[in-house]
Amino acid sequence: MSTTTYSGSDLQVQTHFAPPAVLRAACGAAAGLIAGLLYWVLLTSQNVSPLMSASDIPGDLLVHLVLSTLTGIIFALTFGKLVITPGAGIMWGVVFGLMWWFVGPLTLFPIFNGQPVTWTIGAAQDAFPLLTGLAVSFGAAMGLIYLTLAALFAGKLNPQNLRNIGLTFVGLAVSGALAGLLGGLVFGGWMSRVQFFPLVAQILQTDSADAGYALHILISVIIGATFGVLFRADIRGLGTSIAWGFAYGFIWWILGALTLMPVFLGVGVQWSLGVAQENFGSLVGHIVYGLILGLSYALIVRTYQILFVDSDPLNREPEGPGTRNVRALGLGIIASVTGGLAFTLVMVATNTLPSVAGVVGGNAALVGFVVHMSISAIIGATYGLLFQRNVHTYGSALSWGIVFGLVWWFIGPLTLMPLILSGSLAWNLDAATANFPSLIGHMLYGGFLAVTFRWLTERFDPVRQRALPLNKRYQPPQPQQQTPTAAALWTLTLLLSLVLVLLLGTGA
Incomplete structure (x- = not known):
């Protein structure tokens, strides 16, 4: 074997x-x-x-x-x-x-x-x-x-291995549970606004909103704990952890809102297109929950890494995190130019630049373009910071970029933009249908951003330029060291895109 x-x-x-x-x-x-x-x-x-x-x-x-x-x-x-x-x-x-x-x-x-x-x-x-x-x-x-x-x-589930696995899983579950709690608190804000907690409480044979909220927090903690156990070995930093949380939130929308909850309420699974469209707000909520879960979990793990692993002089990297992160931010901002211009083509075709100008109180297309490119620079900087260690090839960079663009479609036009312009969320099918061209634009943006960032790192990252001594040069991970689920995650992103096309294909 x-x-x-x-x-x-x-x-x-x-x-x-x-x-x-x-x-x-x-x-x-x-x-x-x-x-x-x-x-x-x-x-x-x-x-x-x-x-x-x-x-x-x-x-x-x-x-x-x-x-x-x-x-x-x-x-x-x-x-x-x-x-x-x-x-x-x-x-x-x-x-x-x-x-x-x-x-x-x-x-x-x-x-x-x-x-x-x-x-x-x-x-x-x-x-x-x-x-x-x-x-x-x-x-x-x-x-x-x-x-x-x-x-x-294969005989790998013997008592000794099970004991070791159990001890490892406990630590992973605790970290995941803390991250799940943070995600659940944010998701709970939307659920409270749409008065969803009484429906959740019906699982406990009551209609108390407080009982529904308590059950929601408990479920959030459990989902977070399972996330830590299931995906810790596949996480390669902040960016990939956010991506895994994104995918896990989507899976739990199907498993929770469309499957387990209806079963517990006694109506059986609800996998029809109509029910899925009615639960579109819950889909966005699960996605946002997953993003916060992934980010929080990565920060918890990273804090442990800094305090108890990287602090050892033997484990210190040849380049300090400050210099590396500043360079990643700068390269991300530069790379955002190509992504922002690609997205602009979609915005010009759909005449959405004037609405973007509304962020600063304007209505001119030129103002909207300036605001759009400014936002693109900020998002590009976050990409550089989050994915600087995950752009080993142009193929992987393109894939992570498309995932990143899809993530920002949920964060931007459905969440942050409505909050800025109207003070409310746009987690509904009507808003998503109206912003469908923006979905294409965000995925284009992510792809161009990531490929350009990969090209820039080849030329301006001293580690990739072999500026370090031979024994400390950057070595791309070998195939056996790559997470075996990255390609599956990228395919799952295509699945979510397909689901969105089907959900939005008939409107509300």
């Missing part, structure tokens, strides 16, 4: 269980079967066939379980070697669920039912319940089950 090793700043994860293909296939088959059964139970509670047939839902079970077993085998043989942490299991499972949604509900199932394959927005919207179900209740569950079975059959 082979060994895969990669390490975080204070946690090293070693996995010696890359089982042979036959064992991986067996674990994948079992994981696919169990996850497929869970998915079938949840989906049929709403009288929806997993094969999208109009009748004979009980008769579809056997075919569905056979297909689930086969997809589990394919998952194990294609992604199994990448599933070496809980976070990797979840993310690659979600990605595989998305892939199966394209192959199954959008392609094979219409053929099975004697219907043409259309691949249109309307067909995708009709299959939206299967998208949410396959992404989380099937894909994520399959990934975690596969990881557990692979470790079990």
